[in-house]
Amino acid sequence: MxxxxxxxxxxxxxxxxxxxxxxxxxxxxxxxxxxxxxxxxxxxxxxxxxxxxxxxxxxxxxxxxxxxxxxxxxxxxxxxxxxxxxxxxxxxxxxxxxxxxxxxxxxxxxxxxxxxxxxxxxxxxxxxxxxxxxxxxxxxxxxxxxxxxxxxxxxxxxxxxxxxxxxxxxxxDLPGRAPLPAGSPSAIGTPVYVEASPYTAWDRDHLAEACADAGHTVVVPQRFTASDPITGALADLAAVRSASRLLADVSGPETPPGAALLIGAALASGVRTAAFQPRPTLTHAHGREPNWRNLMIQYAVDAHLDNEEAVLSWLAA
The missing domain is CATH 3.40.50.450 (Rossmann fold)
Structure with missing residues (x-):
């Protein structure tokens, strides 16, 4: 072990x-x-x-x-x-x-x-x-x-x-490894999963709207509104692993825990990921380059986006 x-x-x-x-x-x-x-x-x-x-x-x-x-x-x-x-x-x-x-x-x-x-x-x-x-x-x-x-x-x-x-x-006492089924594309196309930050307003999701306006099928989290949050969370994990891309708003004092977990799952599943952070703050440690987020987040994502135009360019690439 x-x-x-x-x-x-x-x-x-x-x-x-x-x-x-x-x-x-x-x-x-x-x-x-x-x-x-x-x-x-x-x-x-x-x-x-x-x-x-x-x-x-x-x-x-x-x-x-x-x-x-x-x-x-x-x-x-x-x-x-x-x-x-x-x-x-x-x-x-x-x-x-x-x-x-x-x-x-x-x-x-x-x-x-x-x-x-x-x-x-x-x-x-x-x-x-x-x-x-x-x-x-x-x-x-x-x-x-x-x-x-x-x-x-x-x-x-x-x-x-x-x-x-x-x-x-x-x-x-743990069981052995049991790989999850591989993610598979949605029947309605290859959606973009958009994870909003809880540190932004709940009554609007400009990132999801931008993706939809650009012609993409959009999937948003279920776990915060589901009657059973655990079932909703598992649905969110499956949706990310089946998506064409993950767009995660990492705004806040540190990356929100759900967004961070989904970024890790996307990396392991081969899903392209971008981190959206319009107002980045840098961290510094001895002998290390400045990081705009925890280094495990910074290097797990494919792109770091700070405005809606950058989001559209990433979606079009």
């Missing part, structure tokens, strides 16, 4: 948590069977002509030959690189365990179905979700001299240890 551990790279606590999990699962399957990004790509010391692209290539090469993925996700703002990797794995038939200690659940409406994550796509594609939402129990007798802050920290450590051990057990 080869296990890929997907985690947010830009926070020390997430890197530490992923390393802790890697060590635990390595004791069961062997260290050579584990790929831990940043650690195993030697990111800080790697020298390459275009470092971000090289890191993407190394990660994608590993994504193409794994047996299982463990993804660490916390909170309503989910790391776009991790979500992209989940989409790639899911479309490749790789079982995915998602690990979270988030105590919140989410819903589309006040009375709607409660979801593990803000976008139902994450829950729809996960083979297992390991969720430990409560702190460890307080000690029956606090250690002498222990402050309340140390006690609180210990309860968090206990919660994390429970989650990591449960994730190890989940990985060891």
């Amino acid at each position: 080869t296990v890929y551990i997907a985690h947010r790279l830009f926070a020390a606590h997430d890197r530490s948590l992923a390393a802790d999990f890697a060590d635990r699962i390595a004791r069961k399957v062997g260290p050579d069977r584990i790929f831990l990004p940043f650690c195993d790509t030697d990111e800080e010391d790697l020298v390459a002509e275009v470092k971000g692209r090289r890191l993407f290539e190394l990660d994608r090469e590993r994504l193409g030959r794994l047996d299982a993925m463990v993804a660490v996700l916390h909170g309503p703002s989910l790391d776009d690189g991790v979500c992209m990797e989940i989409g790639y794995a899911a479309a490749s038939g790789v079982p995915v365990v998602v690990l979270t200690t988030d105590f919140q659940t989410y819903s589309m409406t006040e009375a709607g179905t409660h979801l593990e994550f803000p976008d139902p796509l994450l829950q729809a594609v996960a083979t297992r979700i390991v969720r430990v939402a409560k702190l460890g129990p307080p000690p029956l007798s606090p250690a002498p001299g222990q402050s309340r802050f140390q006690e609180f920290q210990a309860r968090n450590v206990a919660q994390t240890n429970t989650a990591l051990d449960a994730a190890v057990d989940a990985v060891l």
Whole structure:
């Protein structure tokens, strides 16, 4: 079993948590069977002509030959690189365990179905979700001299240890790879799937309208309006893998999680993809070229578009 551990790279606590999990699962399957990004790509010391692209290539090469993925996700703002990797794995038939200690659940409406994550796509594609939402129990007798802050920290450590051990057990109990059926063109032609950003207005979709005005059949997401968000999410995944192109609005503080996941699925399925971002912001890391989005998103797409004219040109190419 080869296990890929997907985690947010830009926070020390997430890197530490992923390393802790890697060590635990390595004791069961062997260290050579584990790929831990940043650690195993030697990111800080790697020298390459275009470092971000090289890191993407190394990660994608590993994504193409794994047996299982463990993804660490916390909170309503989910790391776009991790979500992209989940989409790639899911479309490749790789079982995915998602690990979270988030105590919140989410819903589309006040009375709607409660979801593990803000976008139902994450829950729809996960083979297992390991969720430990409560702190460890307080000690029956606090250690002498222990402050309340140390006690609180210990309860968090206990919660994390429970989650990591449960994730190890989940990985060891996973089924084998089961590739999804290949996407097939729609009976009504070769549609363009348009994924809007939740950070833009919900009452209009200028990208879908532009594609339709240009004569293309357009498919838009179902999961946010479906009575069953999980069923809608699976329909969205199938629609992207059957589309001729994916046009994803990646606007926001980071690529929206659903858009990131669909970009990964499209890449694994050979679907041409463009990212629409009219107001890009750049990220910078030591020794790496500036990136207009997470590098896993930047290099997974075929084009980066910033206006409607660029969209029409991409559609016509």
